[in-house]
Amino acid sequence: MAGSSIGECFRVSTFGESHGPAIGCIIDGCPPGLTLAPEDIQGDLDRRRPGQSRHTTQRQEKDQVEILSGVFEGVTTGTPIGLLIRNTDQRSQDYSKIKDLFRPGHADYTYLQKYGLRDYRGGGRSSARETATRVAAGAVARKFLKERLGVEFLAWMAQMGHVQAQTFDSAEIARNDFFCPDALAAEQMAEFLDALRKEGDSIGARIDARVSGMPVGLGEPVFDRLEADIAKAMMSINAVKAVAMGDGFAVVEQRGSQHGDVMTPRGFQSNHAGGVLGGISSGQDLLLSVAIKPTSSIRIPRQSINMQGQPTEVATTGRHDPCVGIRAVPIVEAMLALIVMDHWMRHRAQNGDVQPSLSPISA
Numbered sequence: 001m002a003g004s005s006i007g008e009c010f011r012v013s014t015f016g017e018s019h020g021p022a023i024g025c026i027i028d029g030c031p032p033g034l035t036l037a038p039e040d041i042q043g044d045l046d047r048r049r050p051g052q053s054r055h056t057t058q059r060q061e062k063d064q065v066e067i068l069s070g071v072f073e074g075v076t077t078g079t080p081i082g083l084l085i086r087n088t089d090q091r092s093q094d095y096s097k098i099k100d101l102f103r104p105g106h107a108d109y110t111y112l113q114k115y116g117l118r119d120y121r122g123g124g125r126s127s128a129r130e131t132a133t134r135v136a137a138g139a140v141a142r143k144f145l146k147e148r149l150g151v152e153f154l155a156w157m158a159q160m161g162h163v164q165a166q167t168f169d170s171a172e173i174a175r176n177d178f179f180c181p182d183a184l185a186a187e188q189m190a191e192f193l194d195a196l197r198k199e200g201d202s203i204g205a206r207i208d209a210r211v212s213g214m215p216v217g218l219g220e221p222v223f224d225r226l227e228a229d230i231a232k233a234m235m236s237i238n239a240v241k242a243v244a245m246g247d248g249f250a251v252v253e254q255r256g257s258q259h260g261d262v263m264t265p266r267g268f269q270s271n272h273a274g275g276v277l278g279g280i281s282s283g284q285d286l287l288l289s290v291a292i293k294p295t296s297s298i299r300i301p302r303q304s305i306n307m308q309g310q311p312t313e314v315a316t317t318g319r320h321d322p323c324v325g326i327r328a329v330p331i332v333e334a335m336l337a338l339i340v341m342d343h344w345m346r347h348r349a350q351n352g353d354v355q356p357s358l359s360p361i362s363a
Helices: 039-047 092-098 108-116 128-149 170-174 185-199 227-235 247-254 323-349
Strands: 012-014 022-028 065-069 081-086 154-160 205-213 240-245 285-290 302-303 311-314
Touching: 012 128, 039 065, 039 128, 039 185, 039 323, 081 128, 128 154, 128 323, 154 170, 154 185, 154 323, 205 323, 227 240, 227 285, 227 323, 240 247, 285 323
Parallel strands: none
Antiparallel strands: 012 022, 022 081, 065 081, 154 205, 205 285, 240 285, 302 311
């Protein structure tokens, strides 16, 4: 009921606040026998970790993960896995000036109205700090899916403000601070963000993602369609305002003769659907895009109200990402891994003995 869990068979529940002593998660349902050590998780956490370049918040968190349970002699036991990440660089005093104010575009107002109180220290539970736990859990899911099924996840920065990636080199994604597949676009993003940071403003972004090696048949119609659960997972990420599968909004101008992915004995000739048909994976790559809104905490003064409902002006100092889309890249990958893992387990439970009369066709 409280909304802090996701998944049915592979279920993840997160806990903790931005400026609390720690954040963490419980993974319930992970199959036994998976080799798992902190270093299997740490690599993904390091990609999301703050303070790695001048383009992200300078909060210095090592994000060292601790495995508290569910692993014995280096392998998962099938019991709940407890993961903990301690907070070590909180500066709650940075938020003392706005503890009685509401930031436009932020969850300050809605949290107060819902709960009757709010944790103003970095946004408390509404902070993107919580997403580190999702990345940790996602690392477990993607390790299992990679080793057992050959499924791989890749997300990248496709657009920041007006700057778009014009070319795609998957190797380039790991070479720059923006997870951008276009080296020239990454340079332009750096220049753009340097200027934006001086202005005290923020900017939105678009993250694209691909899941390759997908099994056929994942998805539970009608309400738990694969793309429905993916959309929910993406929209649960802080600052995400839109999700598109396959061709997304471009389908508005397409005709049926264009959009339908032609099938041949050699495979699909296109992938306008984004790898899902009728809510069920087709075996093609999952393709999606996510729109990230600009960071709400900016230095530019804006009109707002205070706790008494009186008009005031608010400007946010402290350490904030001028574009939260940068660190959203590994979060998108993690949430995709959690959904695919959960649906693979659900499919195996119900349809593990199904023998299709037609062999799957490749993309």
